[in-house]
Amino acid sequence: MKIFHTSKEFIAKENTSIITIGTFDGVHVGHQEIIKNLVNQSENDNSVILTFFPHPRMVLQKGVDLKLLTTLNEKITLLEKLGLDCLVIEPFTKEFSRLTALDFVRNILIKQLKLKKLVIGYDHHFGRNREGNFNQLQEYGTIYGFDVEEIPAKDIKNISVSSTKIRKALAEGQIEKANTYLGYEFMLSGKIVHGKGLGQKYHYPTVNIHIAEPYKLIPKSGVYVVKTTIGNQNLFGIMNIGNRPTIDGENQTIEVHLLDFDADIYGESIQVHLAYRLRDEEKFDSLDHLFNQIRKDETQARKLISIGKISF
Numbered sequence: 001m002k003i004f005h006t007s008k009e010f011i012a013k014e015n016t017s018i019i020t021i022g023t024f025d026g027v028h029v030g031h032q033e034i035i036k037n038l039v040n041q042s043e044n045d046n047s048v049i050l051t052f053f054p055h056p057r058m059v060l061q062k063g064v065d066l067k068l069l070t071t072l073n074e075k076i077t078l079l080e081k082l083g084l085d086c087l088v089i090e091p092f093t094k095e096f097s098r099l100t101a102l103d104f105v106r107n108i109l110i111k112q113l114k115l116k117k118l119v120i121g122y123d124h125h126f127g128r129n130r131e132g133n134f135n136q137l138q139e140y141g142t143i144y145g146f147d148v149e150e151i152p153a154k155d156i157k158n159i160s161v162s163s164t165k166i167r168k169a170l171a172e173g174q175i176e177k178a179n180t181y182l183g184y185e186f187m188l189s190g191k192i193v194h195g196k197g198l199g200q201k202y203h204y205p206t207v208n209i210h211i212a213e214p215y216k217l218i219p220k221s222g223v224y225v226v227k228t229t230i231g232n233q234n235l236f237g238i239m240n241i242g243n244r245p246t247i248d249g250e251n252q253t254i255e256v257h258l259l260d261f262d263a264d265i266y267g268e269s270i271q272v273h274l275a276y277r278l279r280d281e282e283k284f285d286s287l288d289h290l291f292n293q294i295r296k297d298e299t300q301a302r303k304l305i306s307i308g309k310i311s312f
Helices: 029-041 056-060 072-080 100-112 132-145 155-159 163-171 175-182 288-304
Strands: 001-002 019-020 046-053 088-090 114-120 148-150 187-193 208-209 220-231 231-240 251-259 269-279
Touching: 019 029, 029 046, 046 072, 056 114, 072 088, 072 187, 088 148, 100 114, 100 132, 132 148, 163 175, 175 269, 208 269, 220 251, 220 288, 231 269, 231 288, 251 269, 269 288
Parallel strands: 001 088, 019 046, 019 114, 046 088, 114 148
Antiparallel strands: 187 208, 187 269, 208 251, 220 231, 220 269, 231 251
16 A cells, blocks of 8 residues: 555556545444445556545644544554555645635645545535535536545445444443444554553563553553554553552553563553453552452453453
8 A cells, every 4th residue: 555645745647546535533344344345446546545634623623632543553554454555644734624625626636636536425525614515526527527426325324333433432441342343453552661660569560551642542441451562472461541549640551461471672662452341440458459459350361362252
């Protein structure tokens, strides 16, 4: 998959791009169906996704604390697996948002991206003040010589999944439900940083994860069984998301105890896939009680792994 960080970088022959447009947050099963349709249609052409970064709501609704299912790099990783030819990431600015529907079609889709066919959702709007719609696209298609395909409402509704539903499931700790909607296990990506070393004292060392992107959605606090990737290593682990109430923690932390692993990996990148939620975060009377519970968590995690409930 070729990646272009602006439509101005895109290079292709005239009228060879079959394009769909969207933010595709989460690249969930509904998105995947649309993209598979796009790829299947583009045997002799370019299958192209035009997406935007930052998310338009971040630019146009400054007061909204929008949390996204995927960072830009995570979205790229997921899209690369779907057989796309090209991903165009258009920088979204207030100036860009003021493009009229006609200017967007003529200057971006046709002139820059070499549009042959546009595949859109049944209620797709675009351009300044969302003035563009399917009927206008058909008119433009007649004038400028491209086809337009609208995905029927029934097909979208039959998929019965949305990024909003997934965000809600994660906020409620329903990780398995969210994973079903996503079609993969929800991920967190970050750098391994030093913590306070408390786990080491109780023979349960953890790695703290720093996620650089403030817009990344963090699921409900609690204890999860996870699958991690560090370099070329795949490791099971137990992750705690929360404020560590037993030691009067104030800030949210994300800590992972890696099973059957002991090496210096500080500064490394880590990807964590949330497979199963064990319990809520709790406040214990003492650290001894806390680590007794952690041992029980490990026993339960290992059982889930041994029976194949969780696997790579």
